[in-house]
Amino acid sequence: MSTLAFYPGCLVLQRMPEYELATRAVLSTLGIELETVQEAVCCGSPVAESFTADWIYLSAYNLALIERMGHDTVVTICGGCTNSLARTARALQDPAVLSEANRRLAQFGLTVAGRVTPKHLVRLLTERLDDLRARIVRPLSLQVAVTTPCQALRPDDVMGFGDDPLEPQSIRRLVRLTGAEVLDYPGENECCGATLYLADSTLSLKAGRRKLEAVQEADALLLGCGNCQLLLRRFQRFIIRDRPSLRKRALFLPQLLGLALGLPEESLGLRKGVWLR
Amino acid sequence: MTALAHPQECLQCGLCVTVCPVEMVGGHAIVTFMADPTATDFSVWLCTSCWRCQESCPGGIDIYGLMMAWRRQESDTAPEGYRVAFEHILAHGQAMAVSQEELDQMRAAWGLEPVRLPPPDVARRLLTPSPAVR
Numbered sequence: 001m002s003t004l005a006f007y008p009g010c011l012v013l014q015r016m017p018e019y020e021l022a023t024r025a026v027l028s029t030l031g032i033e034l035e036t037v038q039e040a041v042c043c044g045s046p047v048a049e050s051f052t053a054d055w056i057y058l059s060a061y062n063l064a065l066i067e068r069m070g071h072d073t074v075v076t077i078c079g080g081c082t083n084s085l086a087r088t089a090r091a092l093q094d095p096a097v098l099s100e101a102n103r104r105l106a107q108f109g110l111t112v113a114g115r116v117t118p119k120h121l122v123r124l125l126t127e128r129l130d131d132l133r134a135r136i137v138r139p140l141s142l143q144v145a146v147t148t149p150c151q152a153l154r155p156d157d158v159m160g161f162g163d164d165p166l167e168p169q170s171i172r173r174l175v176r177l178t179g180a181e182v183l184d185y186p187g188e189n190e191c192c193g194a195t196l197y198l199a200d201s202t203l204s205l206k207a208g209r210r211k212l213e214a215v216q217e218a219d220a221l222l223l224g225c226g227n228c229q230l231l232l233r234r235f236q237r238f239i240i241r242d243r244p245s246l247r248k249r250a251l252f253l254p255q256l257l258g259l260a261l262g263l264p265e266e267s268l269g270l271r272k273g274v275w276l277r
Numbered sequence: 278m279t280a281l282a283h284p285q286e287c288l289q290c291g292l293c294v295t296v297c298p299v300e301m302v303g304g305h306a307i308v309t310f311m312a313d314p315t316a317t318d319f320s321v322w323l324c325t326s327c328w329r330c331q332e333s334c335p336g337g338i339d340i341y342g343l344m345m346a347w348r349r350q351e352s353d354t355a356p357e358g359y360r361v362a363f364e365h366i367l368a369h370g371q372a373m374a375v376s377q378e379e380l381d382q383m384r385a386a387w388g389l390e391p392v393r394l395p396p397p398d399v400a401r402r403l404l405t406p407s408p409a410v411r
Contacts, residue, residue, distance in 0.1 A: 008392075010372040014380065017387040024389075038393045041370040041400050045352075046326045047362045047402070050348040050355065057403045059364075102405035108399070154328030155341075165332045166296075191298040191327030198358030199322040206302040227279070269387070 004033035005071035007062060007118070009081035011226040018269025019226065022111045022254035023077050023121055030131055032124075034075060037065050043084035045151075046195065059088035062076060064112040077121045077254075079149030079225040080195075083159070085118035090158050098176040116172050120152035121254065122224050123161055126170045132177055137262040138276075139179030139208035144256065145215035146171050146182055147232065149225035150191045171224055178260035183218040187211065208232055208239045212246050221250040251275070284343070286336035287311040293330035293340060297322045306373070307340065314347050321347040322356050370395035 012019050024034055040062045042048065044055035051065045063085065066074050076082040092098045092114030101112050125132060148168050156165035164172045167189055172182045193207025208231045215221060232239075233250040240246040251270075256266040264273050291308050299305035307330055309317040314340045324344045331340045348355070355363075377394050384391055 013392060014371070014373050014375045017383060017389055020389060021387055036390065036392050039395045039399075041395045041403070042366045042372045044366075046324075046345070047346050047359060047372055048400075050322070050359055051352050051363050053349065054402055054404050054406070058400060061399070061403050064334075083326075083328075085346060100407060104403055104405075106400060106407075150325075150327035150329070150410055154332050166329065169307065187301075189329075190301065191295070191325045191329065193298045193302070193325055195325040195327075196299060196304075196323060198362065199356040200304065202301050203304050203323065204297065207298050212299060 001031050001033060003033045003035050003071075004204070005064070005066045005069055005074040005116075006036045007040055007076050007081060007085065008036065009042075009076065009078040009226070011230065012078055016226050016229065019229070019254070022252055022258050023075075024267040025263050026125075026254040026257050026261065027075075028242060029135055029261050029263070030128055033067065034240060035071070037062060037069065037074070040065060042113070043081040045080055045084035045087075046184075047198075049084075053206050055084075056097070057101055057104050058090045059084045060092060060112050063089060063092070063108065063116050064101075064105050064110040067112060067127060068110065072116055074116055074118050075124055075150075075163045076118055077224075078227070079120065079151035079153075080147070080227065082118050082120040083154075084150035085116075086160075089118065093255065112131060120149060120161075120224075121136060122149065122152060122170050122174065124168045125174055125253075125257070126163075129173065129177065130172070130257060132257070136179070136260045140256070140260050140261050141179060142219040143181040143183050143217070144175060144220050144222035144251070145185055145218035146175060146188065146222045147192055147224070147228045148189065148212065149228070150252050152225070153237055174253065175222060175256065178256055180256065180260075183215060185214045185217070187214050192228045192231055194227035197231060199234070204231060205235065205239050208235065209246075211237070212239055215248060216246065219249070221248055222253060223250055224253045236245050259264060284311060284338050286338050288336060290334045290335060292335065296329040296333050298325055298327060299328075310343070310347070311338070311340070320354065320356070321351065322354070322359060322388070367401045369397060370400045
């Protein structure tokens with residue numbers, strides 16, 4: 001059993017307990033426990049970054065908390081948080097940034113060295129493909145349309161994902177382990193447009209509509225980011241208001257994996273009898 | 278906007294436009310931004326921060342960095358969604374407001390361990406330059 005730090009980020013912490021629950025359940029079968037970073041602040045991107053170049057000190061504070069916990073890896077399940085923490089870890093390699101970060105952290109009795117690696121769940125699971133494959137006990141027969149967490153993969157030179165940043169295959173490989181099929185659809189690698197909602201809700205819903213129309217052949221959407229879930233699932237009723245037949249179910253990646261690992265639906269935040277018949 | 282306008286490396290090739298989700302729904306205009314950010318009615322606040330334009334750019338331009346720099350220069354034009362979220366961060370350390378009590382109840386209902394929210398003013402203090410470099 002190993003323990004890694006876990007940074008849920010604002011959106012998942014406050015709105016998506018089922019995503020965290022399923023993540024913990026799946027990692028637990030691989031012998032990985034998650035220890036949540038207490039008193040963590042927002043990662044800073046893109047909201048704080050849009051107002052101040054100093055946003056990195058928010059993430060530096062989170063990295064300092066993780067170092068104090070004694071961890072060198074932090075698991076994330078939101079694309080945006082992964083990106084902010086990784087870009088901040090990179091920025092801290094500049095001695096001037098590092099010393100300014102430590103000056104600001106001193107008032108909280110914290111220090112940062114910049115030695116923590118943020119890892120998105122997709123990357124962590126991809127490193128354990130064989131381990132996962134060996135534990136699949138309930139092969140699934142459904143077809144899913146994948147949306148990839150944009151910010152977890154790009155910019156490639158910072159994220160260190162080891163996947164093609166424009167045509168990523170990691171989630172597809174994980175899905176195939178479960179027996180589920182992956183639908184090829186136009187615009188698969190395009191951003192869903194969720195973060196556009198903060199600036200222009202009409203355009204954002206229009207972007208979501210494009211995705212939803214393109215995935216109609218699939219049984220479900222397969223999500224690896226809270227923002228995608230927010231737009232494509234929670235706001236789906238606004239997207240399809242004039243065409244309810246476009247309705248599409250959705251699963252988070254760890255929920256799909258958990259089903260194939262034979263975990264009970266309730267331990268994955270799923271309603272009984274909906275996905276397994 | 279002189280300091281940020283027209284990066285010399287931009288060839289106006291338009292590859293960025295073909296991968297931008299906002300362009301696909303009739304907003305934005307990255308190529309125009311790269312030539313002259315004042316030459317478009319669309320807002321820099323539309324960027325979804327998906328980084329596909331940056332990853333595709335043959336000139337290796339930090340398009341995302343430029344978008345963010347333009348936003349900071351025009352922070353008085355920020356849409357309400359961004360302004361409210363930033364105010365929440367400054368006041369509560371989180372992009373959305375939730376009380377410790379509400380969070381505790383929700384997590385207990387899902388059988389998840391409690392998580393402590395940050396002290397209220399931590400973000401504001403972190404965003405204030407240290408005296409040594411002020």
